[in-house]
Amino acid sequence: MNRKEFVRLTGLGAASLAVLPGAKLFASPADTKVRMALIGTGLRGQEHLGLLLRRNDVDLVAICDVDERMLAFSRKLVDKSGKKMPEVFTGDNYAWKQLLAKHQPDGVIIATPWEWHKPMILGALDAGVKYVGTEVILGITLQDHWDVVHAAEKHNAHVMMMENVCYRRDVMAVLNMVRQGLFGEIIHLQGGYQHDLREVKFNDGVNPYGHGVEFGEKGFSEAHWRTEHSVHRNGDLYPTHGVGPLANYININRGNRFLSLCSFSSKARGLHNHIVKQGGEGHPNAKVEFKLGDVVTTSINCANGETILLQHDTNLPRPYSLGFRVQGTEGLWMDVNKGIYIQEKSAKAHQWDNAQGWLDKYDHPLWARWSKDSEGAGHGGMDFFVVHALVESIKRKIPTPMDVYDAATWSAITPLSESSIALGHQTVDFPDFTGGQWMYRKPVFSLTDEM
Numbered sequence: 162m163n164r165k166e167f168v169r170l171t172g173l174g175a176a177s178l179a180v181l182p183g184a185k186l187f188a189s190p191a192d193t194k195v196r197m198a199l200i201g202t203g204l205r206g207q208e209h210l211g212l213l214l215r216r217n218d219v220d221l222v223a224i225c226d227v228d229e230r231m232l233a234f235s236r237k238l239v240d241k242s243g244k245k246m247p248e249v250f251t252g253d254n255y256a257w258k259q260l261l262a263k264h265q266p267d268g269v270i271i272a273t274p275w276e277w278h279k280p281m282i283l284g285a286l287d288a289g290v291k292y293v294g295t296e297v298i299l300g301i302t303l304q305d306h307w308d309v310v311h312a313a314e315k316h317n318a319h320v321m322m323m324e325n326v327c328y329r330r331d332v333m334a335v336l337n338m339v340r341q342g343l344f345g346e347i348i349h350l351q352g353g354y355q356h357d358l359r360e361v362k363f364n365d366g367v368n369p370y371g372h373g374v375e376f377g378e379k380g381f382s383e384a385h386w387r388t389e390h391s392v393h394r395n396g397d398l399y400p401t402h403g404v405g406p407l408a409n410y411i412n413i414n415r416g417n418r419f420l421s422l423c424s425f426s427s428k429a430r431g432l433h434n435h436i437v438k439q440g441g442e443g444h445p446n447a448k449v450e451f452k453l454g455d456v457v458t459t460s461i462n463c464a465n466g467e468t469i470l471l472q473h474d475t476n477l478p479r480p481y482s483l484g485f486r487v488q489g490t491e492g493l494w495m496d497v498n499k500g501i502y503i504q505e506k507s508a509k510a511h512q513w514d515n516a517q518g519w520l521d522k523y524d525h526p527l528w529a530r531w532s533k534d535s536e537g538a539g540h541g542g543m544d545f546f547v548v549h550a551l552v553e554s555i556k557r558k559i560p561t562p563m564d565v566y567d568a569a570t571w572s573a574i575t576p577l578s579e580s581s582i583a584l585g586h587q588t589v590d591f592p593d594f595t596g597g598q599w600m601y602r603k604p605v606f607s608l609t610d611e612m
């Protein structure tokens with residue numbers, strides 16, 4: 162394939178042509194440390210904490226949480242690291258405001274329940290923080306997403322959603338293959354969040370997983386808050402792990418965009434059945450009516466003609482799988498069967514190759530370079546890369562590789578799918594958070610082995 166065809170197929174601009182091992186596209190990072198803070202030191206926040214503590218280019222100045230038990234876990238992690246104890250802010254739901262006012266960190270990571278993300282992002286931007294990394298899901302309503310976009314623009318600041326699956330090793334190898342045109346022109350993509358969360362949504366208030374069917378006030382960690390969303394909302398509540406990688410494959414907000422969306426929801430049985438099975442018919446939670454359908458299916462169409470199918474499936478017994486499928490005019494990858502097929506290149510016509518050979522061959526240079534550093538990091542190492550990208554962006558004073566438009570676009574699938582279902586499965590228009598700039602913006606995600 163010649164260079165012209167490659168640009169046409171991938172939509173990559175000339176300046177961002179190849180994934181360049183060893184490329185030095187950025188100025189060398191300053192030899193300074195970045196001053197970071199962490200709001201939310203729950204189970205996810207502690208993973209970020211561990212990664213921040215491992216880095217010699219990070220000075221962790223402050224942490225904040227309202228839960229003494231989570232803070233105790235976090236203090237232990239700091240002690241074990243041998244690093245200086247950050248100042249701890251706690252006491253009420255707005256202690257993070259004092260943290261921001263006092264320390265004005267270079268960057269902050271937010272790992273709190275979904276409903277806190279928007280106020281904390283806006284609070285950080287108002288306090289003058291220029292780099293905000295927020296855990297997945299930017300806000301709750303469509304307006305929340307607009308508010309965050311407008312605030313980032315007003316403050317000329319960077320809001321990056323810590324979408325770690327974009328950095329999964331196989332996902333990145335496939336990105337490399339997509340960019341090199343192996344699958345031809347991309348036609349259809351699938352993904353989702355297919356994870357049996359029954360033992361996350363319920364527990365005994367002490368153990369994070371299983372051991373009971375309590376939630377809300379009596380639940381611990383995500384059972385304390387996440388389950389309420391299954392009681393009150395029906396839509397794709399967690400789209401970003403699935404859609405983030407897919408959006409990178411087809412350059413969403415960078416030459417392409419989502420146009421419209423339609424969602425369907427199945428009946429809701431899984432959570433109720435789990436309560437009855439584990440807690441008995443007489444358990445008070447057996448009376449709770451869950452609004453969230455067990456399997457929510459969403460279709461999206463794109464300006465460049467691709468279709469996307471997303472599934473949210475968290476209430477039924479099933480092994481974990483994000484269900485990726487990336488299909489083009491020359492072949493496809495599916496993660497569930499660990500298969501790749503590329504016509505005239507695969508070993509046998511109409512038969513899957515074991516994907517691993519292809520994934521090894523097209524291992525992304527970022528992984529090739531940093532895999533040792535990522536050892537021991539959460540989710541098979543990919544968590545290292547998302548923190549790395551945020552910290553390196555701060556050091557270089559450059560935009561983050563996933564920006565506020567990506568965060569808003571991916572997260573907006575939730576309120577849009579809720580609207581679609583509530584309107585009787587109507588197709589709803591997708592807002593253009595970039596205000597037309599999607600036509601001119603160029604892909605930036607992981608073009609080199611730097612970040």
Ligand SMILES: NC(=O)c1ccc[n+]([C@@H]2O[C@H](COP(=O)([O-])OP(=O)(O)OC[C@H]3O[C@@H](n4cnc5c(N)ncnc54)[C@H](O)[C@@H]3O)[C@@H](O)[C@H]2O)c1
Nearest residue numbers: 201202203204205206226227228231254272273296382383
């Ligand atoms: N990217 C991933 O792989 C991944 C994995 C797990 C969770 N998450 C996301 O991370 C976020 C946190 O999830 P989690 O599993 O850590 O939940 P968690 O319940 O274990 O932690 C949330 C923490 O936020 C704290 N908190 C709540 N309100 C607060 C406030 N006003 N001020 C300060 N702290 C407050 C809670 O006390 C708790 O410690 C969620 O957005 C979740 O979806 C992402």
